[in-house]
Amino acid sequence: MRHKRTAWLWLPLGLAVLGACMLLGVAAGAASLGPGDIAAALLSRIPFSPVGSPLSGLQESVLLELRLPRVVLGALVGGLLASAGAAYQGVFRNPLADPYLLGAAAGAGLGATLVLAFGREVLSSPGSVVPVAAFAGALAGVAAAYALGSAAGGNGTATLVLAGVAVSSFLSAAQNLVQMIRVEELRRIYSWMLGGLGTGGWDDVTMIAPYAAAGLLVLMGCGYLLDMLALGDEKALSLGLNATGVRLLVISAASLATAAAVSVSGLIGFVGIVVPHIVRRLVGTGYRMILPMSLLSGAAFLVLVDIAARTVIAPAELPLGVVTAFVGAPFFVFILRATRSRAT
Amino acid sequence: MPSARRLSAALLLAALTLSACGGPQNSGQDQDPSESQDAGFPVTVEDASGEVTLESAPERIVSLTPSVTEMLFAIDAGDQVTAVDEHSDHPEEAPTTDLSGFEPSVEAIVEYEPDLVVLARNAAETADQLKEVDVPVLILPSAADLDQAYDQMRTLGEATGNADRAGEVADRVESDVDAIVEETTAEIGESDLTYYHELDSGMYSVTSETFIGQVYDRFGLQNIADSTEDTAGGYPQLSAEYVVDQNPDLVFLAYPGEGAVEDLGERPAFDSIDAVSDGDVVHLDPDIASRWGPRVVDLAESVSAAVTDAAQEG
Numbered sequence: 001m002r003h004k005r006t007a008w009l010w011l012p013l014g015l016a017v018l019g020a021c022m023l024l025g026v027a028a029g030a031a032s033l034g035p036g037d038i039a040a041a042l043l044s045r046i047p048f049s050p051v052g053s054p055l056s057g058l059q060e061s062v063l064l065e066l067r068l069p070r071v072v073l074g075a076l077v078g079g080l081l082a083s084a085g086a087a088y089q090g091v092f093r094n095p096l097a098d099p100y101l102l103g104a105a106a107g108a109g110l111g112a113t114l115v116l117a118f119g120r121e122v123l124s125s126p127g128s129v130v131p132v133a134a135f136a137g138a139l140a141g142v143a144a145a146y147a148l149g150s151a152a153g154g155n156g157t158a159t160l161v162l163a164g165v166a167v168s169s170f171l172s173a174a175q176n177l178v179q180m181i182r183v184e185e186l187r188r189i190y191s192w193m194l195g196g197l198g199t200g201g202w203d204d205v206t207m208i209a210p211y212a213a214a215g216l217l218v219l220m221g222c223g224y225l226l227d228m229l230a231l232g233d234e235k236a237l238s239l240g241l242n243a244t245g246v247r248l249l250v251i252s253a254a255s256l257a258t259a260a261a262v263s264v265s266g267l268i269g270f271v272g273i274v275v276p277h278i279v280r281r282l283v284g285t286g287y288r289m290i291l292p293m294s295l296l297s298g299a300a301f302l303v304l305v306d307i308a309a310r311t312v313i314a315p316a317e318l319p320l321g322v323v324t325a326f327v328g329a330p331f332f333v334f335i336l337r338a339t340r341s342r343a344t
Numbered sequence: 345m346p347s348a349r350r351l352s353a354a355l356l357l358a359a360l361t362l363s364a365c366g367g368p369q370n371s372g373q374d375q376d377p378s379e380s381q382d383a384g385f386p387v388t389v390e391d392a393s394g395e396v397t398l399e400s401a402p403e404r405i406v407s408l409t410p411s412v413t414e415m416l417f418a419i420d421a422g423d424q425v426t427a428v429d430e431h432s433d434h435p436e437e438a439p440t441t442d443l444s445g446f447e448p449s450v451e452a453i454v455e456y457e458p459d460l461v462v463l464a465r466n467a468a469e470t471a472d473q474l475k476e477v478d479v480p481v482l483i484l485p486s487a488a489d490l491d492q493a494y495d496q497m498r499t500l501g502e503a504t505g506n507a508d509r510a511g512e513v514a515d516r517v518e519s520d521v522d523a524i525v526e527e528t529t530a531e532i533g534e535s536d537l538t539y540y541h542e543l544d545s546g547m548y549s550v551t552s553e554t555f556i557g558q559v560y561d562r563f564g565l566q567n568i569a570d571s572t573e574d575t576a577g578g579y580p581q582l583s584a585e586y587v588v589d590q591n592p593d594l595v596f597l598a599y600p601g602e603g604a605v606e607d608l609g610e611r612p613a614f615d616s617i618d619a620v621s622d623g624d625v626v627h628l629d630p631d632i633a634s635r636w637g638p639r640v641v642d643l644a645e646s647v648s649a650a651v652t653d654a655a656q657e658g
Contacts, residue, residue: 029583029585030583030585030586030589031585031586031588031589032589057616058588058589058591058616058617059589060616061588061612061613061615061616062585062588062589062613064613065612065613066584066585066588066612066613067585069612070585180447183444183446183447184431184446187544187546187548188544188546191546191548191581192546198546198547198581198583198584199545199546199547199584199611201611201612201613202612203612310583310585313572314583314586315571315572315580315582315583315586315590316572316580316581316582316583317581317582317583
């Protein structure tokens with residue numbers, strides 16, 4: 001009992017860290033705005049505030065229309081990817097599961113690529129349709145993987161994971177084909193594939209907010225179910241839990257969360273796999289804690305990654321997916337080694 | 345003149361078909377007195393790979409780059425052109441095919457039995473494969489500045505037997521551009537206008553090191569992308585925040601799309617940029633703005649008009 005009570009301290013700590021990272025994110029960027037000026041400008045926005053904004057109109061727009069939404073979007077995307085990853089890992093009881101399984105990312109990639117490659121002929125502003133297409137593609141990818149997995153029969157998660165791999169390969173091949181046919185659009189497609197928040201605004205935040213909220217609400221409520229599932233299907237059944245139903249629910253919610261994230265950010269790997277790992281080592285194996293902590297840590301992590309992405313080679317930007325891979329892949333290997341040496 | 349050339353084209357076609365079977369016998373046609381076009385051949389010109397020697401005036405040219413296609417037609421070598429790549433859409437009479445300049449297919453090129461292939465990039469494998477089947481190849485990569493563009497026109501003139509005409513065209517383009525620049529700078533005086541050239545809505549831009557950047561440079565414009573000179577080979581991707589913070593006086597959009605100017609203004613925070621609020625966002629013809637051919641005069645005129653407008657607003 002005592003252990004549990006201290007465990008809940010993780011949440012306020014996580015919130016504090018996320019808040020600090022977001023403040024840092026608001027202060028860093030290509031445009032030169034002093035932290036004091038930023039604070040004053042933000043305070044001046046509060047109704048009846050006595051503080052006047054020291055920033056010029058231009059600087060205000062940079063701060064309020066570019067930097068703030070970008071930080072919020074980064075936190076949202078990171079939180080979505082990390083909690084979706086944690087949920088997938090719980091469902092599959094496989095520490096390697098992440099949003100990139102099950103064809104979600106590959107489907108989103110194909111959807112976005114199709115619009116980028118052919119959109120100009122059909123649409124007046126293809127850029128605004130990319131997120132929608134990515135979203136549709138992600139859901140279609142997961143649905144295809146799930147249908148294939150069910151059709152192939154067999155039970156449990158291995159079939160589903162393999163179906164996801166097969167669907168992903170197929171969708172990636174289709175995407176490569178489109179890229180080959182429309183070689184002149186390669187740069188735009190490539191740039192989207194590598195992931196980034198560079199063109200994000202409040203529009204994107206409001207666009208994904210309902211999906212993100214729905215996905216996250218379900219996911220955060222699934223901690224208890226995932227903990228039951230961790231005991232094994234038979235035990236779960238004896239506790240009155242429909243294991244298949246739970247899986248379907250969690251997979252749907254996690255895929256919705258992934259699609260929402262991917263649709264605005266492009267493809268950003270490793271967040272969904274690295275962050276839950278770190279969280280699990282910190283807070284233990286209970287999903288009631290892992291899920292919300294993954295949400296907070298993933299959000300903080302991606303805000304930090306985005307700061308790096310836009311400052312390292314400023315005023316140009318690094319693709320977010322590249323930064324997460326550089327940070328994530330070695331870290332992941334380190335975690336794998338540590339986990340293995342502990343197990344043996 | 346065109347009919348005579350067509351006749352010689354027919355003769356050459358016959359000769360080429362024979363020589364294609366017989367290997368290096370084609371040196372015989374150098375002595376043919378009826379080949380007025382071949383005066384001055386064999387000729388050796390310099391390209392990106394070194395030196396290329398043409399035994400006779402090419403009559404079946406395949407151009408795989410839109411800029412070169414435009415140059416060929418401008419220097420009156422148009423009727424020597426047999427096929428051009430899928431993006432060579434100017435001038436109208438250019439024999440556009442589905443050949444790709446990005447991923448050239450040697451087999452598809454050879455189908456046209458060319459006696460000269462002009463490539464835009466040093467696609468070494470393509471060039472080597474073409475040389476393997478005895479097709480002369482000229483590699484003319486993207487021009488880095490206006491002078492290189494003029495040089496390429498002259499090179500194409502020598503290589504196609506139109507050296508005089510090419511010289512005239514290059515001189516005319518050069519003097520036209522110079523005149524536009526001089527008039528503009530005389531009218532607006534010393535200006536410190538800044539500009540942002542956008543290659544696509546992903547905010548890829550160009551530095552002053554690129555061909556297009558050099559054109560703006562002639563007008564004395566300051567490029568906001570220049571602080572990234574070391575990245576992306578002159579084509580950096582800028583962040584929205586940087587672009588807004590730099591507050592360029594002029595924005596040039598070089599991609600297709602009818603609502604491009606409106607779309608730019610609707611991006612978050614972009615409405616506070618001077619160029620947007622003053623209506624100094626210019627939608628350039630994307631083809632003209634991406635080619636280093638003779639239509640660079642049109643580009644210079646567009647830039648001149650935009651610069652003059654922006655400068656007069658004060």
